[in-house]
Amino acid sequence: MHWLYWILALIVSFAAAYWVYRADVKRAVPYPWLTAGLRGLIIFLTALLLLAPAITVHRYETQKPVVVILQDESSSIARELHRDSSTFRKNVNELIDKLSDNYKVIHQGFGSEIQTDSLYTYQQRETDIAGALQKVEEAMGSQNLGAVILASDGRYNQGANPLLQQFAFKVPVYTAGIGDTATQKDLRIANTYANKTVAARSRFEIKADVLAKVCNGYSNSIQLLENGSVVANTPISISGDRFDKSVSFSISTDKPGLHHYIVNAPVAEGEENTANNRRDVFVEVVEDKKQILLAAAAPHPDVNAIQEALKGMDAYQLTVKIGDAVPASFSAYQVVILHQLPSTFQNLSSQDMRKPAWYILGTQTNPPTLNRVQQAAGITYGNLIARNVFPLYNTSFSGFTLPQGLQSVLDKMPPLSVTAANVQAAASTTALFNQKDNPQQPLWFFQQGNAPTAMLLGEGLWRWRMYEYKNFGKHDVVDECIRQTIAFLAANTNDKPFRAVLPKYVWSDQEAITIGAYLLNANNEQINTPEAKISITDSANRKRDFSFERSGNSYRINTGIWPGGTYNYTATTSYNGKTLTSTGSFTVALVPLEMMETGADYNLLYGLAHKYNGSFVPAANIVSLYDTIANNKNIKPIIQTNTETAPLVDWKWFFFVILLLAVAEWLLRKYWMAQ
Incomplete structure (x- = not known):
């Protein structure tokens, strides 16, 4: 219908112009076609305003390709550069000057976090190369990212192995190696x-x-x-x-x-x-051995694998019960391992489960009952068809220390058989392994508490032990995962109604120390009604006092970062007229991660450059990367079209055009009539 209005506006404008033309001819106006044209144009433009059309405008903008320079700002770089730091700085600045003419250059430092100012200080105490590349991927979004230049010694001590990460950006990564690859004593x-x-x-x-x-x-x-x-x-x-x-x-x-x-x-x-x-x-x-019950719904090779892993653990007395032999009450045991229990045929009372437990799920597990007896996760089963799930190590897990070479062993592991379709883990849980095909879903995870919980979503520990022995001639890594899980659960078993608990005894001087506490009433139920406090004393007997915060039905306090040293703590609360205390100690280690390894790792830098179609140069030749980037025809500007639509009435200048035309007609008539 809009085109009818436009035609109508043209007809009215033309008719008005014709009427003015005839009138001006009769009045002997010198140029009647000019006044008629002005009048018709004024009426047409005014009609446009009344119709208020939306005008579409296309604007074209050229986006330079973005070159991100990631510069390692960790303290190990200061040691590697030594006297060459000023030369390196001069070379980087020269590269930036050359690139700036045709590229948008973003220069950032990294260590444990991204640094945008005060570069060349080399004071960050950790190196996370994968994290830095991930930040670039997130920050660039839809920008015209052309290339990434990574200047580093190739040593990382935080985050994942960057060679094993798959970043989404499809641009070359050029690497510049800092430091000496010569092996130092x-x-x-x-x-x-x-x-x-x-x-x-x-x-x-x-x-x-x-x-x-x-x-x-x-x-x-x-x-x-x-x-x-x-x-x-x-x-x-x-x-x-x-x-x-x-x-x-x-x-x-x-x-x-x-x-x-x-x-x-x-x-x-x-x-x-x-x-x-x-x-x-x-x-x-501890004075007495911890009583551990391994209960299984049915015979399974996983049961034997756990038995073998716990052999020689003198602090534990392991009892194995299968099928109908599983006791109705677990009161005689400090820790229980439940393989595919609770099941459809063997229910568990919630009273039995007020103790540390490790749940290993399988096809016989009964999800509704499982969800009722524990609070670590809500489990949903689908069609009971098991999936093959590979483990993905959570590098930020700090619940306990695992053997060196864990990742290389995991790379050789077969999948676990997982029946659970979906897992809603509680916020208080931490995962040792996530599911590789869906990293948001945990596979083997833990929950702290007075009755801590561990959960493994699949069967197949026996295959893991077998494959580790086949590939490495030992069972160390898998057995250590099992032992540390039991140690995690057994660490909190005690008869005291009040206890302060640390997730670990040795902390880094870069970690905030978090302490939990748990109070049990006469019914062995966890409560946090009374106030609880904790005092921490250093080796010089200097004391700092804190009040616990209530978290759920327990206590929790983040005491912040502490300097290196050994500390003793005393947690106190008053309940039923009695003062309850819990004591312990922990150590804050001066962990100079940047000093744990020496020398540069050029192999990692070569690998990154090769994986992302870039190239490697020594840091002394970093300026040469300008020619490499300039000759890469895939790194080019893009023209971005921005389309804007706005009503004609928003264009203020349009009113002045109509006014100018009206004034022009009036002045012409005034001038001609005066003659």
């Missing part, structure tokens, strides 16, 4: 392993991985110390430039309580980096 304690809980007067092991580079001829003893005294040592002799060995200390103690041990490697002659020569280990010694 370094002796370090890479990892330590110990059971969290052991029985008094029983022997237990503390293991450590010792790594050495260019320490040929070193001969000394790796020491295990407690309170400054050597309680055990293991001699090592190094022949060759590379050394990798696991050492073990077998000790016992008759003193219950929390014991703090230090694994120490004496400094090698000429070793500059000594920050990684020691590790702290905490072990809780």
